[in-house]
Amino acid sequence: MSAPLLSLEDLSVQFHGNRKASALNQVNLELGAGEVLALLGESGSGKSVTLRTLLRLHPASRTKIQGSIRVEGQDVLAMKGRDLELYRGGTVSMVFQEPGLAFDPVYTIGQQITESILAHGEKDVGKAKAQALEMLEKVQIPQAKRRFDAYPHELSGGMRQRAMIALALACKPRLLLADEPTTALDATVQIQILLLLRELQRETGMSVIFVTHDIGAAVEVADRVAVMYAGRIVEEGPVSRIVNNPCHPYTVGLLASTVGPEHRGKPLQAIPGAPPDLANLPGGCSFAPRCSRASAQCSSQVPPLVSGSGGRLACWNPVSQLENQ
Amino acid sequence: MNTPNTPAQAAAEHTTPAHGAPLTDRGGPAQPLLLVKDLKKYFPVRGGPLDRQKRFVHAVDGVSFAVPKGQTLGIVGESGCGKSTTARLVARLMEPDAGELIFDGEGVEEYGGLQLKEFRRSLQMVFQDSFASLNPRLTMQEAIAYGPRVHGVPAAQALAQARALLARVGLEPSQFGSRYPHELSGGQRQRVNIARALAFDPRLVILDESVAALDKSVQAQVLNLLQELKAERQLTYLFISHDLHVVHYLADQVMVMYLGQVVESGPVEKIYNGSAHPYTRALLSAVPSMDPAQRTEVSPLAGDPPNPINPPSGCRFRDRCPHAHALCAEKTPALQAVGGDIHHLAACHLNDLTSGHPLAGKELNP
Numbered sequence: 001m002s003a004p005l006l007s008l009e010d011l012s013v014q015f016h017g018n019r020k021a022s023a024l025n026q027v028n029l030e031l032g033a034g035e036v037l038a039l040l041g042e043s044g045s046g047k048s049v050t051l052r053t054l055l056r057l058h059p060a061s062r063t064k065i066q067g068s069i070r071v072e073g074q075d076v077l078a079m080k081g082r083d084l085e086l087y088r089g090g091t092v093s094m095v096f097q098e099p100g101l102a103f104d105p106v107y108t109i110g111q112q113i114t115e116s117i118l119a120h121g122e123k124d125v126g127k128a129k130a131q132a133l134e135m136l137e138k139v140q141i142p143q144a145k146r147r148f149d150a151y152p153h154e155l156s157g158g159m160r161q162r163a164m165i166a167l168a169l170a171c172k173p174r175l176l177l178a179d180e181p182t183t184a185l186d187a188t189v190q191i192q193i194l195l196l197l198r199e200l201q202r203e204t205g206m207s208v209i210f211v212t213h214d215i216g217a218a219v220e221v222a223d224r225v226a227v228m229y230a231g232r233i234v235e236e237g238p239v240s241r242i243v244n245n246p247c248h249p250y251t252v253g254l255l256a257s258t259v260g261p262e263h264r265g266k267p268l269q270a271i272p273g274a275p276p277d278l279a280n281l282p283g284g285c286s287f288a289p290r291c292s293r294a295s296a297q298c299s300s301q302v303p304p305l306v307s308g309s310g311g312r313l314a315c316w317n318p319v320s321q322l323e324n325q
Numbered sequence: 326m327n328t329p330n331t332p333a334q335a336a337a338e339h340t341t342p343a344h345g346a347p348l349t350d351r352g353g354p355a356q357p358l359l360l361v362k363d364l365k366k367y368f369p370v371r372g373g374p375l376d377r378q379k380r381f382v383h384a385v386d387g388v389s390f391a392v393p394k395g396q397t398l399g400i401v402g403e404s405g406c407g408k409s410t411t412a413r414l415v416a417r418l419m420e421p422d423a424g425e426l427i428f429d430g431e432g433v434e435e436y437g438g439l440q441l442k443e444f445r446r447s448l449q450m451v452f453q454d455s456f457a458s459l460n461p462r463l464t465m466q467e468a469i470a471y472g473p474r475v476h477g478v479p480a481a482q483a484l485a486q487a488r489a490l491l492a493r494v495g496l497e498p499s500q501f502g503s504r505y506p507h508e509l510s511g512g513q514r515q516r517v518n519i520a521r522a523l524a525f526d527p528r529l530v531i532l533d534e535s536v537a538a539l540d541k542s543v544q545a546q547v548l549n550l551l552q553e554l555k556a557e558r559q560l561t562y563l564f565i566s567h568d569l570h571v572v573h574y575l576a577d578q579v580m581v582m583y584l585g586q587v588v589e590s591g592p593v594e595k596i597y598n599g600s601a602h603p604y605t606r607a608l609l610s611a612v613p614s615m616d617p618a619q620r621t622e623v624s625p626l627a628g629d630p631p632n633p634i635n636p637p638s639g640c641r642f643r644d645r646c647p648h649a650h651a652l653c654a655e656k657t658p659a660l661q662a663v664g665g666d667i668h669h670l671a672a673c674h675l676n677d678l679t680s681g682h683p684l685a686g687k688e689l690n691p
């Protein structure tokens with residue numbers, strides 16, 4: 001593989017406020033140009049923190065970041081001033097679960113997209129406006145010309161989500177970070193947005209990191225899946241391998257607890273227990289206290305993330321071996 | 326223990342699992358717990374400065390349904406179709422413009438019927454946002470005990486009951502009882518919300534997207550808990566969700582809404598395996614496949630829902646329906662039995678052999 005678009009090396013993030021928390025623990029990850037990665041994992045496992053750290057959104061005063069982030073060869077953690085401004089929303093941009101976070105209620109969506117294009121280097125207001133309108137058409141907002149002058153609250157949930165994607169893509173980012181962009185939507189709108197993301201990704205060749213709880217949604221868009229637990233990547237591989245042949249007991253548990261038509265009338269297989277306290281991580285594998293396969297080694301030594309032909313895996317007693325895939 | 330002298334005390338005593346029986350069953354098993362007739366809610370909207378005409382969002386426009394005792398009615402439909410408004414109207418968190426509520430055979434707030442206060446206690450709601458619904462300054466056991474205390478249960482008794490409920494929803498009282506909301510995970514908070522609803526010993530629980538924000542493993546824990554509690558306390562659920570797998574798992578009956586109206590309803594297997602309305606079919610085929618080799622290629626439903634201020638004439642789905650015909654703009658389809666099955670209803674001219682729709686009664690795909 002040529003140099004990856006994104007590489008995270010031993011990335012750790014600690015929050016020290018009232019409660020100390022190790023939200024990310026030595027995360028290593030690479031993403032190629034044009035690749036779509038789904039980030040899966042329990043609530044609180046560090047998915048959003050990973051994305052926010054990539055955009056440098058955490059206040060430096062209360063956050064300790066170690067390791068390195070490189071995007072297109074640039075050292076992101078060393079960026080300052082204008083470089084950082086151009087990087088945010090220019091090289092890398094983000095779509096949130098709640099469009100309310102991205103839009104200001106007092107400006108029209110057209111104004112806000114135009115503004116973002118101007119902030120990232122376009123000098124001509126007319127050109128920026130035309131480009132903004134083109135983006136609204138690209139995300140398939142019906143009657144885009146009329147909607148250009150609409151305020152965020154005048155759009156339906158699905159349309160707002162599209163408008164937010166238009167805003168995020170307006171400056172042609174190389175990497176799109178999408179944090180549960182379809183969780184609040186109904187099934188018909190969700191699939192429209194997933195298809196749209198897939199289409200725009202193919203067209204622009206951008207890379208995408210897609211955070212979701214919904215394995216079905218990951219299957220629709222992702223090439224590769226990384227599974228996080230307690231701030232670590234515990235398993236990673238091509239989407240079909242993860243879905244059909246998961247190795248880590250946590251991944252297996254996560255897939256088994258997903259409701260499907262075959263479960264009706266039977267109790268669901270929930271993973272027992274709760275995730276660990278990030279202020280006080282257990283000594284060995286963080287999943288060991290909830291794992292039915294845990295041995296003495298699991299509670300004393302953190303399993304390293306080992307590469308194999310099927311991807312990467314951090315587990316002393318996997319359900320099946322990675323090499324055999 | 327003394328004989329309870331307030332309804333709340335009576336209710337509180339029933340919250341211990343030993344008293345499995347519901348508070349009172351007045352109408353008998355055949356009487357639906359909840360009957361809703363022709364419910365309507367129009368929200369006024371502000372027009373432009375030159376627009377003097379008063380206009381309304383037809384959020385809920387003539388919705389009728391029944392929830393049998395001990396069953397779960399799942400409500401599904403596009404965002405903005407009126408699911409939450411229906412729930413709020415049923416819970417009387419909002420006054421309906423028209424319609425009737427009959428709870429276990431008695432009209433709510435009718436002369437000689439059920440008092441609003443008593444009705445409210447028999448019905449509890451759990452919302453999507455586990456954080457917003459909890460007071461940040463109350464510990465978990467205080468939050469659960471709060472409602473019964475307001476209804477006159479002595480403090481010590483309410484607290485003991487709260488701790489028992491915490492244990493019931495899988496949260497060790499000694500560990501979680503004195504924590505504050507921000508010290509819990511989303512799934513743990515949602516279990517506290519469920520415990521809090523149960524503290525009133527309700528007969529009907531309305532769950533509006535209550536498991537939506539939870540990750541799959543926590544969601545499975547909460548769904549299992551809901552099923553256990555339902556059996557244990559003969560609860561009846563009104564369950565609103567975008568997740569069609571979850572509705573399939575939990576619901577006995579399903580109601581499909583589109584733009585303020587019911588377009589199809591029936592037993593869950595009938596809806597999932599033999600739906601009769603084109604909107605229901607589109608909705609169900611929008612579920613991701615879980616198979617990377619068979620990704621969805623075309624969205625089953627294009628466009629956006631019509632404007633709820635000025636809904637289309639006739640069938641409200643016609644603009645987006647692959648089988649629409651001139652007739653669909655002229656005549657509004659009524660809910661009718663599907664294939665003679667009076668429990669399965671659909672509002673579509675295709676379902677009515679006498680409607681005059683050229684495709685009526687024919688096999689359609691999809």
Ligand SMILES: Nc1ncnc2c1ncn2[C@@H]1O[C@H](COP(=O)(O)OP(=O)(O)OP(=O)(O)O)[C@@H](O)[C@H]1O
Pocket residue numbers: 015017021023041042043044045046047048049050278511540
């Ligand atoms: N600013 C912060 N200060 C302290 N702790 C934080 C902060 N932001 C996040 N955390 C903690 O870091 C952990 C990871 O949070 P994160 O938001 O990344 O979870 P997530 O995987 O996105 O979960 P979800 O699926 O619920 O969105 C959580 O335990 C969270 O409480």
Ligand SMILES: Nc1ncnc2c1ncn2[C@@H]1O[C@H](COP(=O)(O)OP(=O)(O)OP(=O)(O)O)[C@@H](O)[C@H]1O
Pocket residue numbers: 157186368369382383384402403404405406407408409410411633
């Ligand atoms: N208080 C209100 N004032 C004005 N309009 C409202 C109000 N509440 C809801 N609406 C409108 O009524 C319609 C129905 O809204 P409702 O919240 O019931 O939809 P829903 O089916 O619950 O949607 P979702 O799946 O997105 O939660 C929408 O068009 C909404 O914008």
Ligand SMILES: [Mg+2]
Pocket residue numbers: 047048049179
């Ligand atoms: Mg998150």
Ligand SMILES: [Mg+2]
Pocket residue numbers: 408409410
């Ligand atoms: Mg709603």
